Amino acid sequence: MRLIISFITLLFTLSGITQIDCWPSYRGNPELTGSTNCDVEDSYKLIWTFETDDVIKSSPIICNKNIYVGSNDGSLFSLSKNGKLNWRFITETSFEAPPLFLENTIYIGSLEGIMFAIDANNGKELWRYSTDGQISGSANWVSGPDKSTNQIIFGSYDYFLHSVDSKTGIVNWKYETDNYINGAPAIAEDIAIIGGCDGFLHLVNTNNGSIFDTIYIGTYIASSAAIDNGFAYFGNYDGVFYKVDISNQKIIWKSESSGAFVGSPAVLGDKVIIGSQNKNVYCYNGNNGDILWSFKTLRKIESSPVISKNKVFIASDDGRIYILNLETGDSIWSYEIGSPISSTPALINNLLIIGCEDGRVYAFDTN
Numbered sequence: 517m518r519l520i521i522s523f524i525t526l527l528f529t530l531s532g533i534t535q536i537d538c539w540p541s542y543r544g545n546p547e548l549t550g551s552t553n554c555d556v557e558d559s560y561k562l563i564w565t566f567e568t569d570d571v572i573k574s575s576p577i578i579c580n581k582n583i584y585v586g587s588n589d590g591s592l593f594s595l596s597k598n599g600k601l602n603w604r605f606i607t608e609t610s611f612e613a614p615p616l617f618l619e620n621t622i623y624i625g626s627l628e629g630i631m632f633a634i635d636a637n638n639g640k641e642l643w644r645y646s647t648d649g650q651i652s653g654s655a656n657w658v659s660g661p662d663k664s665t666n667q668i669i670f671g672s673y674d675y676f677l678h679s680v681d682s683k684t685g686i687v688n689w690k691y692e693t694d695n696y697i698n699g700a701p702a703i704a705e706d707i708a709i710i711g712g713c714d715g716f717l718h719l720v721n722t723n724n725g726s727i728f729d730t731i732y733i734g735t736y737i738a739s740s741a742a743i744d745n746g747f748a749y750f751g752n753y754d755g756v757f758y759k760v761d762i763s764n765q766k767i768i769w770k771s772e773s774s775g776a777f778v779g780s781p782a783v784l785g786d787k788v789i790i791g792s793q794n795k796n797v798y799c800y801n802g803n804n805g806d807i808l809w810s811f812k813t814l815r816k817i818e819s820s821p822v823i824s825k826n827k828v829f830i831a832s833d834d835g836r837i838y839i840l841n842l843e844t845g846d847s848i849w850s851y852e853i854g855s856p857i858s859s860t861p862a863l864i865n866n867l868l869i870i871g872c873e874d875g876r877v878y879a880f881d882t883n
Contacts, residue, residue: 556839590607610626671697717737719765738752786801787800831861
């Protein structure tokens with residue numbers, strides 16, 4: 517478990533696509549580390565905006581030179597890198613969950629509790645799968661037990677973690693918890709790790725949906741975990757942040773000096789970054805849980821950070837997107853949009869995309 521190889525990274529590398537030019541999911545990879553190695557600069561300029569008909573809480577993704585984002589107006593949009601509409605998929609309820617790009621298909625869940633598979637080229641529906649509760653978190657994926665198919669794995673407010681076949685939408689298995697599942701599952705080899713509103717961290721066998729173990733945390737876990745080198749990092753609604761050894765199902769450390777966590781952490785090396793509802797961005801030492809630095813915004817933070825090289829990108833409900841120095845937490849750049857931002861940035865070389873609660877998608881470039 518100490519050496520976890522991301523299959524999605526391998527797939528992109530073999531196909532000539534890398535995370536530098538494709539941000540295929542809410543946190544960039546199945547481990548949900550929220551980190552990349554793309555080229556970034558100290559400042560960005562706004563190059564275009566695209567207006568939807570309602571609030572955007574969904575986090576955008578970028579792949580195949582296109583941008584995909586959901587809106588509370590009930591639409592999934594495909595935009596070109598120039599901000600032009602490619603297509604619009606319309607349904608009857610809001611999309612707050614981020615989309616997932618896999619094998620030229622977009623997977624996205626709705627507040628009506630439906631997981632949709634949509635052709636990334638033309639916006640045509642391929643299949644739909646219904647749950648009995650809203651889907652607020654992003655789907656993730658893992659190859660099937662025989663490696664011939666892929667599984668789409670996601671949580672629902674019906675208390676279940678669902679696995680369906682990526683091509684057909686036929687259910688593979690369901691794993692039941694004792695309360696809502698709000699976040700996205702992180703994938704480590706054949707284990708899906710999900711926090712629940714039942715106060716447990718669940719470790720689930722992706723081959724058949726059986727339980728590996730649960731770790732009692734004691735209160736709601738709305739935040740998705742990030743997995744790095746066999747450890748899971750996550751926060752709970754009481755403001756406690758954890759590092760857990762996955763193979764031994766053991767809490768390594770916890771830090772209790774923060775506000776409620778709704779967003780997910782980003783991990784790079786020995787640094788773990790997360791925003792809190794107490795308005796602060798925290799950088800933890802991954803080895804011992806010490807807070808290396810904090811940066812205060814003007815309002816609560818529900819967006820999740822992205823790390824690239826020596827910079828941290830994060831948005832706040834104060835209506836600003838920030839770039840922070842990874843080593844010191846000093847502000848390098850900020851841009852005031854003026855409306856709360858709970859969406860998480862998508863980042864590839866020279867392009868930064870984010871959705872905002874004013875209903876617009878914002879694109880920034882370094883040129």
